Amino acid sequence: MTSHTGRLYALAVTLVVFFLTWTVVATRPWGASARPDPRLAALAIREQQLRRESIVVRRLVQHRWAVYRVQLKQRHAQISAAHRAQLAAASAPSVRVVSLPPLTVTRTS
Amino acid sequence: MERRTFRAMGTEIDLLVDASGATAALSAAEDEFHRLEAILSRFRQDSELSLLNRAGRLDPGPDLMRVTELALAAREDTGGRFDPTVHDAVVAAGYDRTFESIAAHGPEPEARACGGEVRIDRGVIELDDGVRLDFGGIGKGYAADRAAEVLAIAGPCLVNAGGDIAVRDGAWPIAVQTATGSLTVELTSGALATSGRDRRRWQRGGRELHHLIDPATGTSAGGDLVRATVVASDAVVAEVWAKALFLAGEEAGAAEADLLRLPSVFVSTGGTTRLAGGLR
Numbered sequence: 001m002t003s004h005t006g007r008l009y010a011l012a013v014t015l016v017v018f019f020l021t022w023t024v025v026a027t028r029p030w031g032a033s034a035r036p037d038p039r040l041a042a043l044a045i046r047e048q049q050l051r052r053e054s055i056v057v058r059r060l061v062q063h064r065w066a067v068y069r070v071q072l073k074q075r076h077a078q079i080s081a082a083h084r085a086q087l088a089a090a091s092a093p094s095v096r097v098v099s100l101p102p103l104t105v106t107r108t109s
Numbered sequence: 110m111e112r113r114t115f116r117a118m119g120t121e122i123d124l125l126v127d128a129s130g131a132t133a134a135l136s137a138a139e140d141e142f143h144r145l146e147a148i149l150s151r152f153r154q155d156s157e158l159s160l161l162n163r164a165g166r167l168d169p170g171p172d173l174m175r176v177t178e179l180a181l182a183a184r185e186d187t188g189g190r191f192d193p194t195v196h197d198a199v200v201a202a203g204y205d206r207t208f209e210s211i212a213a214h215g216p217e218p219e220a221r222a223c224g225g226e227v228r229i230d231r232g233v234i235e236l237d238d239g240v241r242l243d244f245g246g247i248g249k250g251y252a253a254d255r256a257a258e259v260l261a262i263a264g265p266c267l268v269n270a271g272g273d274i275a276v277r278d279g280a281w282p283i284a285v286q287t288a289t290g291s292l293t294v295e296l297t298s299g300a301l302a303t304s305g306r307d308r309r310r311w312q313r314g315g316r317e318l319h320h321l322i323d324p325a326t327g328t329s330a331g332g333d334l335v336r337a338t339v340v341a342s343d344a345v346v347a348e349v350w351a352k353a354l355f356l357a358g359e360e361a362g363a364a365e366a367d368l369l370r371l372p373s374v375f376v377s378t379g380g381t382t383r384l385a386g387g388l389r
Binding site: 077081093094095096104108 | 186267273282283284291292340384388
């Protein structure tokens with residue numbers, strides 16, 4: 001009887017020890033205390049750096065695009081003005097003061 | 110010589126063509142005025158212009174698009190002295206119905222700001238909130254040019270749209286009112302227009318107002334001129350610069366006419382007449 005009870009206790013203790021060991025192994029305590037991978041840290045730093053640089057580049061491109069659009073608008077206006085001046089010169093009206101009786105009259109429209 | 114007179118765009122239209130059997134061409138030119146009036150009039154609720162002014166955005170036909178483009182180019186060329194966004198200022202001044210229906214007297218109006226944004230993008234005209242367009246003057250000039258093109262098929266011609274005159278070929282003696290009477294100029298090509306404050310005027314708050322709005326003040330223009338007449342390559346340009354030089358005043362207007370080589374006649378409030386821009 002005593003021997004049987006002793007074996008049961010031994011089995012129970014063995015099971016408890018087994019499951020405790022399992023739990024300890026499953027939590028991987030060595031993982032938390034281990035040093036982070038320097039390659040991952042470097043990658044994270046590089047990622048942050050690239051993000052900052054992309055913001056700077058985006059702002060630069062937006063600024064240059066805005067300047068380009070203003071310059072393009074000004075250039076279009078210059079070309080239009082030159083074109084209109086050419087047209088006006090080409091089709092300059094011919095007018096002179098005469099002493100003929102008028103056919104019609106211009107007045108405030 | 111054949112002649113036809115009729116009313117359109119709130120004024121009297123006079124068509125002359127130096128040809129015989131030009132009835133069809135005269136009718137086509139008259140139809141062109143009525144067609145453009147139906148598109149460009151701010152007094153017609155169903156016109157394209159009224160639709161645009163109500164909606165603030167429109168995919169317009171080619172004529173409204175062209176007039177809008179011309180008006181915006183004119184605003185730039187004249188430094189804002191010509192501005193199609195004067196609609197609300199004209200209405201506030203009392204010109205809110207056809208001129209014949211305007212009450213002779215009324216309370217003092219408030220000035221309205223002009224110069225709002227008008228955008229043209231991929232065939233669509235967009236107006237900023239509160240911006241409405243008035244093509245009263247430039248529309249007549251545009252119609253005179255278009256009608257002259259139609260009429261020119263029959264022969265040398267002259268189109269007079271209430272003072273905005275376009276000619277094609279021939280030599281046309283035209284009377285220009287001066288301070289003391291009139292002088293006659295002979296126009297063989299191009300166009301001529303007169304802007305002034307001696308017509309289309311009324312009283313508000315004991316003050317005389319007229320239809321020429323100064324976009325800088327948002328109310329009827331002051332200055333030392335009664336009227337300015339300008340000769341140019343077409344009636345739109347003549348109309349635009351007649352208004353711009355009128356707003357500039359006699360001295361600045363004459364100097365600008367000389368610089369731009371725009372033959373001009375200025376009549377001042379002091380009773381003098383001045384020729385400029387090479388006109389002699």
